[in-house]
Amino acid sequence: MKTVKELLEQNASVDAFRILEHRIRSYELFFVHQSLETVRATDTADIEATVYVDHDGFRGDSAFAAPESLSEEELNEKISLAVRRARLVCNKPYTLTRGESAPCVYLDTNLNEEAPETLARRIADACFAADTEEGGSINALEIFLDREETRVVNSLGVDRSQVKYRVMIEAIPTFTRGGESVELYEDLRFSEFDPERVTGMIREKMREVRDRFSAQKPQTPLQTNVILRAKEISSLMEEFSNELNYASVYAHSNLHALGDDLQENAAGDCDKITLTAKGTLPQSVFSKAFDEDGTSLADTCLIRDGKVENYYGANRFGQYLEIPVPSGNLPCLRLEPGTLSEDLLEQTPHLECVSLSGLQVDLYNDYIGGEIRLGYYFDGKTKTPVTGITMSGKLSEVLRGLRLSERTGTYNAYEGAEKLLLRDMQIL
Helix, strand or coil, X not given: CHHHHHHHHHCCCCCEEEEEEEEEEEEEEEEECCEEEEEEEEEEEEEEEEEEEEECCEEEEEEEECCCCCCHHHHHHHHHHHHHHHCCCXXXXXXXXXXXXXXXXXXXXXXXXXXHHHHHHXXXXXXXXXXXXXXXXXXXXXXXXXXXXXXXXXXXXCEEEEEEEEEEEEEEEEEEEXXXXXXXXXXXXXXCCCHHHXXXXXXXXXXXXXXXXXCECCCCCEEEEEEECHHHHHHHHHHHHHHCEHHHHHCCCCCCCCCCECCCXXXXXXXXXXXXXXXXXXXXXXXXXXXXXXXXCCCEEEEECCEECCCEECHHHHHHCCCCCCCECCCEEEECCXXXXXXXXXXXXXXXXXEECCCEEECCCCEEEEEEEEEEEECCCCEEEECCEEEEEEHHHHHHCCEEECCEEEECCEEEECCEEEEEEEEX
């Protein structure tokens, strides 16, 4: 970092620069069934430098990787090449984030309280504690325990670092009967380790893969309410947040603008969406204190009671939109819960989606749908596992009748309502 910074400062053709450094120490366990096959420890560093060159009333930029193996001569060659490339880029002028050196930020975690070897084994034990389903097994399990340090340095005084710890678990629960097997893939990510929570999540997946084995395609076509869980709710909210990013607004690719009502003419019992973009969430490995420009992150309410209230995004496009203080590129989302109770949910027929090939949302074509690999259909009396079906509906109509659960849940960079009800979806 020091060498790259000095060489950039010495090059008269460089008008500004930014350097990103990621250092990751990883401890990894790989199991086949419950047999530990491989243990791996890594210590890596990646440095990327971006050169900015002002020319002809524009600002151009070009980035290059700067591995520690490069000599000063090789680095100077890369800088010169980046300068030539930056002169071919014609962006509207903007200034980098201004700042100063600051103490390193340590994001909240309990993953640094034990040695990686001990902690990784405890995480594995928590996973295997759920392997009690008759006919079921955890066919493969991989555990990745990382310590990541990120540093941002630029030519306007920014020098900031943050350290966070994270765990990723990849598991393949399998169910076998009569020589036939089915499996599901599950990945869990968290920055706080709670053994009971991990065991509970894996145990739930063991039950789901058992039900996937016996699931049948229901009689279709069918029109019913559909329940989405946190993973798919996160995908839907990301569609809204992505179009409200400064970059989308500047490129005129956003369908909705400030003041627009996403749930206009909503039903009387509809739960209105209140969505906030945030820098940090409890237990989320996506939490950040600042973004890749070194901009401090300011939580921003994007949608309040169904109406677009704010945009958010990175420093450059914030300047283009003349935002006085850009929010920074916020990585997390918080959706306020609603009024739908579990008791009320169980009073009417519905299809609860457990595993989808991916939620499909098209704002411009007013569409929401997806292929359902496993769901539970409740006909008012009996709950049955189903598979081999697809759902579809008009997004605008769905939003007008949206219901959000009282209970909250989390998934990666999402926190909020644990379940979301879509009314009168078509099932084929």
